[in-house]
Amino acid sequence: MTFAIDVEGLSHNYGGTVPALEDISFSVAAGRFTVIVGPSGCGKTSLLMMLAGLRAQSQGRIHCLGKPIPEPDPQRVGVIFQEASLYPWLTALENIEFPLSLRGTPKEDMRRRAEAMLHLVGLTGFGARYPHELSGGMKQRVAIARGLVQDPPVLLMDEPFAALDEQTRMTMGHELLRIWSTTSKTVVFITHSLTEAVYLADEVLVMSARPGCIIDRIPIDLPRPRNYEMMATDVFGRLRDRIWRQIRKADG
């Protein structure tokens, strides 16, 4: 079978000397939700940047939908950043249109697609607001809409909810699952939150401290659609414990 993302023997050194990532291999089947966890500074973000074609690796091979990704390709891979990455001088709608406008999409087409995304993330009617007029959760919805507007089959998310409060964070996670289930994207999601990892993932990859490598792959076989009650179950707790033990080991 072909994988949406296929990484083989990936290593990276900073400045040719400091080892950051070591012999990373994993693959993600199309339409699956993969979460990467690991101690701070383990190179998770570097890995994501490489998957997005934003940074070159020292060694190894990354295939995204069957082809290498030497530079950003928004038609294949969309990146969703933290909510603070919205352009404050553009309205919510203009932020969502931004990726399309770079490619000279006709204005009406652009507006229609951006409005549709705004609706998808539950912000119909908020298009004319500027980011500073929106709450943290609403801004993150806009950032998600911006990442989805070009309809890339693969979505990469680097701790998108890290700046949100716990309650908003859970709501956003739930929202993301709802959006994901209607769009059938392949998602790679980085987080520090173990609860979030178990709640969202089909599979959790645990990375070790620097130099980062993958030390465990934990399948999450909770049924879908997920709901908040599952967090209180034994299965959920055991999965979270397993990840936690691995991370503690990883941190040394």
Add this chain to the structure above:
Amino acid sequence: MKVLLVRLGLLALVLAAWELLPRHGIVNPLLLPPLGDVLATLGELLQRGQVREALGVSAMEVLLAFVIAVPLGAALGVLIAENDYLGEVFKPMLFIVFAIPKSIFLPLFILAFGTGIQQKIAYAAFTTTFVVLMSAAAAVESVKQDYLLVARSYGATRLQILSRVYVPSMLPILLETLRISMIFNFTGVLIAEMYASRTGIGHLIASWGENFQMKQLFAGVILLAVAAILFNEALRWMEARVSAWRT
């Protein structure tokens, strides 16, 4: 609202004191002529060909120095902010030179350019370029790395990153820079005119002072103060409009 009233009250108080104290001989009217007399003189001066000509010359000097200094300073500032090597070499040097009062170079400019219009323009452009350069460098560095990363991840070209991310992100700081550089520019021209010149409003003000023509002197001061304040406020108004998104 209340604060505004207090402010206006204070202003009225100062103006009233300026009118009444010399009028009743409490302050020597030869040193400080009453406000009413100064305003009447200002009206007369504005009718005089010599004064109008001087204002025209000064305005032209200010404008030309501005047109030279702003693009030059902005280009150099962007260069040292964008290029790590140039930044490392020149930034410390510029910071040190920035601390020197530029007026000590005025005699050098007179030797190099004479006492004509070129010298005023060269000196004002010199002082202003420094200010623009420092602010432009700061403006470039104020652009968040995240903003650039987002644009790159969506496949933006270098030109698109410049026009769609750098420019809008820097615009409020750039306008502020224009405003502050105009203050330096104006000051540069006036100082150069007062120091050694045959033309310009700065020269007129200096000679009124030397000849003890206090009414004319104060009229000139009011005229320039009002001009500078109007320009400054106009740019501040524009700044507020384009930077509504900054919170």
